[in-house]
Amino acid sequence: KPQTALNNGNYDAAINTAIENLQSNKTKKNKQPYVLMLEEAFAKAVSKDMQDIQFLERDGNPANLETIYNTYLRLNDRQERIRPLLPLPVLEENRDARFSFDNYTDEIINVKNRLSAYLYANASKMLNESNSKFDYREAHQKLQYLNTINPNYQNTVLLMDEALRKGTDFVMVNLSNETDKVIPQRLEEDLLNFNTYGINDPWVVYHNNPLDNIHYDYEMRIAFRSITISPEQVRERQLVKERQVKDGWQYLEDEKGNVVKDSVGNPIKVDKFTAVTCNFYEYTQYKSVQVQGQVSFNDLNTQQTVNTYPLTSQFVFEYVYANYSGDKRALEDNLLILLDRKSVPFPSNEQMIYDAGEDIKNHLKAIISKHRF
Structure with missing residues (x-):
């Protein structure tokens, strides 16, 4: 109502x-x-x-x-x-x-000016007297609001830049390879390209190439501990397939061996089936890589390890092809398709490690999203 x-x-x-x-x-x-x-x-x-x-x-x-x-x-x-x-x-x-x-114009302007002065003084005090990044972030929030209601009030924009700089956690990223395998250069570049991770936290900045004029708060260390690559394998499987297939036609006969005729006297023809057999040989090319490592976050001010996360990934190369002997009419469609395939070269060890990279990146993104400084 x-x-x-x-x-x-x-x-x-x-x-x-x-x-x-x-x-x-x-x-x-x-x-x-x-x-x-x-x-x-x-x-x-x-x-x-x-x-x-x-x-x-x-x-x-x-x-x-x-x-x-x-x-x-x-x-x-x-x-x-x-x-x-x-x-x-x-x-x-x-x-x-x-x-x-x-007409509330005078009241709005009066209160806006008093509020602007209060926000400016409050944020300035936080920036000058606090040592807390959370206070700097709150100061930035106050200055942002101030700049919305009263654009370019005094040096608000400069103070916002200062609050953003002071409130940001700067993280130095290092990647180390402690294995006996070579990590492809392009994989290393991909892993350290943080623009592709979709990080939405404006208060955390990652640098894999440290800048001299920045004081870094944390180190993120990505350490590869072991890379295990399986031998190249070809697994064979043999199937014997039997099937009744259409093989011409014949006249329909009754129990006494008489040819059956239709209502107008014509002999009735029916499909003739015969049993066929096919030996199907399926080959599976298989190779796998398993990458194990650890991501650690270290506080550079206290030299303490803040947190560690396991980093594991696996990539499997698997390719199936086949050939046969006998009558291939005995094979189902899904097996016939494999007969058009031939063996392919196995990927190199370097390519296997690189192919594991997408999964590694997804694990890294999950770790970065979960970790809180």
Whole structure:
């Protein structure tokens, strides 16, 4: 019911409902409940907002300035949404609905300036007196909001850059190969290309080529401990397939060996089937690589290891081909396809390690997403 929100003190919800219903045919009699509801809800909403502002101003806590500022914006926005609908007739009382509009411009500017000064001072204090990255990030958030409500206030943009720099965790990335195998250069480059990991944390920056002018907070070490490559194998499997296949036709005969005829006297022909056999030889080329390692995060300020994660990956090369002897009509379609294949060269060890790279990257991405500094 339209009155429910109003009776529950949800004045803006009631206002929204009324405005939505008065967008068209606002003078119709069936729209009168919305006109009266809008009139009452607006008066009560304004009264409540002004009481809240008065209380918060008397409290004198500058932390309340954002709430006061937003309340004035709401007061202004509310009346500007109603203004295009006016006049709204109250038919039974032969009058127009009454809305007491005010100009809040001075109040909005005044509170915005006080709020700007408070946010600026608060953020500046955090940047100058704190040693916590979380405080720097909160300062950045305050300055971002300040720059939204009051663009280019003093040197806000410069302070935002400072807060971003101070609040960022800079991570130096090192990759070490402790195995007896060679890691392909292009795989190493792929693994260290952090632009491809889709990292969404703006407060963590990874560098695999450290810069001299940056103080690094953490080291991420990717260490490959073992790379095991299986021998090249060809596994053979033999199947004997038998099948009844169509092999011409013959006349249908009854139990006594007489040819059966149809209703007009013609001999009836039926398909003739014969049993065929095929020896099917399936060959599976197989080679696998297993990579094992560890990802560790070290705090460079305390020289302590913060966390370690296992890094394992496996890649399997498997290729199937076949040949046969006998009558290939005995084979199913899925086996016939394999007869068109021939053996292929096995991938080199280097290629096997590189092919494991995509899986390694997925594991690394999961570790990076899970780890919190």
